[in-house]
Amino acid sequence: MRAVLIYGAGDVRVEDVPDPKLLEPTDAIVRVVQSCICGSDLWPYGSKEPSEKGSRIGHEFLGVVEETGPDVTGPKKGDLVVAPFVWSDNTCEFCREGLQTSCLHGGGWGSTDVDGGQGEAVRVPQASGTLVRLPVEEDSALLPSLLTLSDVFSTGHHCAVTAGVRAGTDVTVIGDGAVGLLAVLAAKRLGAERIILMGRHTDRTDLGRDFGATDVVAERGEEGVAKVRELTGGHGTRTVLECVGLEPAIETAYGVVRDGGTISRVGAPQYPTVPADFGTFLRNVTLTGGVAPARAYIEELMPDVLDGSLQPGRVFTDTVDLDGVPGGYEAMKNRSALKVLVKP
Amino acid sequence: MRAVLIYGAGDVRVEDVPDPKLLEPTDAIVRVVQSCICGSDLWPYGSKEPSEKGSRIGHEFLGVVEETGPDVTGPKKGDLVVAPFVWSDNTCEFCREGLQTSCLHGGGWGSTDVDGGQGEAVRVPQASGTLVRLPVEEDSALLPSLLTLSDVFSTGHHCAVTAGVRAGTDVTVIGDGAVGLLAVLAAKRLGAERIILMGRHTDRTDLGRDFGATDVVAERGEEGVAKVRELTGGHGTRTVLECVGLEPAIETAYGVVRDGGTISRVGAPQYPTVPADFGTFLRNVTLTGGVAPARAYIEELMPDVLDGSLQPGRVFTDTVDLDGVPGGYEAMKNRSALKVLVKP
Structure with a gap:
């Protein structure tokens, strides 16, 4: 064959x-x-x-x-x-x-x-x-x-489930690849109310809007973090779905997550470690996710x-x-x- | 004054x-x-x-x-x-x-x-x-x-709660300081069934046994991880309460946690990052906890x-x-x- x-x-x-x-x-x-x-x-x-x-x-x-x-x-x-x-x-x-x-x-x-x-x-x-x-x-x-x-859809779903997305949850999805877009769909299916999609390819983020994204943030890095915080009364969202796997993406995740919130990551990580210092500790941020069953x-x-x-x-x-x-x-x-x- | x-x-x-x-x-x-x-x-x-x-x-x-x-x-x-x-x-x-x-x-x-x-x-x-x-x-x-x-007791309790300890849960508590011992007490109070306390000061681990520890592991590092895995059918425990804050302790936590399990940390971290590479990702380990409210x-x-x-x-x-x-x-x-x- x-x-x-x-x-x-x-x-x-x-x-x-x-x-x-x-x-x-x-x-x-x-x-x-x-x-x-x-x-x-x-x-x-x-x-x-x-x-x-x-x-x-x-x-x-x-x-x-x-x-x-x-x-x-x-x-x-x-x-x-x-x-x-x-x-x-x-x-x-x-x-x-x-x-x-x-x-x-x-x-x-x-x-x-x-x-x-x-x-x-x-x-x-x-x-x-x-x-x-x-x-x-x-x-x-x-x-x-x-x-x-x-x-890809099961992975987006795993991300949303492990992050604790449920009816009324606010969500930031990082990444407008197929996993990110299907994480939007999964979050919407689970009842998320506000879904902020971070991505800069309009054709992709348009599909993300069809799947349920309520806001799109095209900015990246610190600018992107500032934009998400601006959209959320300064505090970020309770759940963050990291669907990229690169270091800037996971750093953005820590930037946009609300104190006490959860980051789930399903992008195969191309980084060895994540921030876990005293500042992070004070914020009670949870990191979850992993390869999707x-x-x-x-x-x-x-x-x-x-x-x-x-x-x-x-x-x-x-x-x-x-x-x-x-x-x-x-x-x-x-x-x-x-x-x-x-x-x- | x-x-x-x-x-x-x-x-x-x-x-x-x-x-x-x-x-x-x-x-x-x-x-x-x-x-x-x-x-x-x-x-x-x-x-x-x-x-x-x-x-x-x-x-x-x-x-x-x-x-x-x-x-x-x-x-x-x-x-x-x-x-x-x-x-x-x-x-x-x-x-x-x-x-x-x-x-x-x-x-x-x-x-x-x-x-x-x-x-x-x-x-x-x-x-x-x-x-x-x-x-x-x-x-x-x-x-x-x-x-x-x-x-100190509220901190031990926060550790157990955020780790998801409930009736029947298996727990490893890392550290025989006051927080670790009260994390044992908190886990016991929440119904944990098996509580493995990692500590090497007998007077302290004896108090830990009084508080509800079912097993004590005095070994540290790789030896300690091996001992906990031996006690748990090779897989580690579903919840791990990290009550020290030093790098070897959080590394031990990743060693003794079961795939799909949760590490909660309440020891003020004296390290900047935690392991988050592909190997960790494959294991679906959650890291939670932080300063206790x-x-x-x-x-x-x-x-x-x-x-x-x-x-x-x-x-x-x-x-x-x-x-x-x-x-x-x-x-x-x-x-x-x-x-x-x-x-x-």
């Missing part, structure tokens, strides 16, 4: 790789119908050391079950399923608590012997725990929105997608086939695309 | 200072009956630059109201009252949310024109919001335990002290008069005293 490999910064290739085979009795093989490129894929695309041997990449996909191992219960041949961005048994003590990203028997896509999501097919370990059936047909127009449950949220979010009341798939601005994936990376890197859908 | 001043590291003196006077109509004057030395007073005692002009110090006291300004409602002349370790109006938007440490009209003891708690009397700004009446006599044996509501907790905690079911005053191992305060600092610094009560 064909799949995407990354060889180093700026070097993504589509190559022939071995077809996936069942290795464990708990495996399934899924033919990928839709996949996509993640903002977090841009980190290795921007900085990975060159290597002779490429690495499989991609961790968001939905597709059709082609084969299952003898111990797989649930997913059956022919089912259309979505996979969260880590696989997990969904039965261990962490999974039972809704933290499938810490599953004792789980792991990531594109690791040893496990395919990446950007390819024609994937061996899915722990298939019973990992895969969630989608009650639509393979040609449904809902597929792009359902695909966002694998990561998407598996925990799929069933909860799916009904709103199925009935069309939420359309998270609007974050896909471009669609490519496998050969178009290298161009898709470049388009996301230079920001001409917000998020790229892949139809292998 | 006489009061304590700090002139630099290791240099605490008792001197004559002007008697406090009402400056604002919302002030009260309180004659101090009991005060004490705080672990956080040891930070300037250990490192303050020498200065010609001493600074007033002490932020925990209870006493008798001697005079009130015309706008004071509530506290009356002759009332025995306890003061939380910051003063606040208790009516602003932060106070109403229980975050009196961020009061828009509040401040700290021992600042300009405001007396420190280690002295014979104190001008109390925002007296109506700040002071809480104690329904006992000035000679009550409960006074030392009631004094802990001003800071003691005012928010006094009424809630007081009944258990008044009926004798809790005896937080057991953390006082030594009692001195004002002249004994310099020796009290030294005793706490060299750890011969756990916490020193001051009867001016």
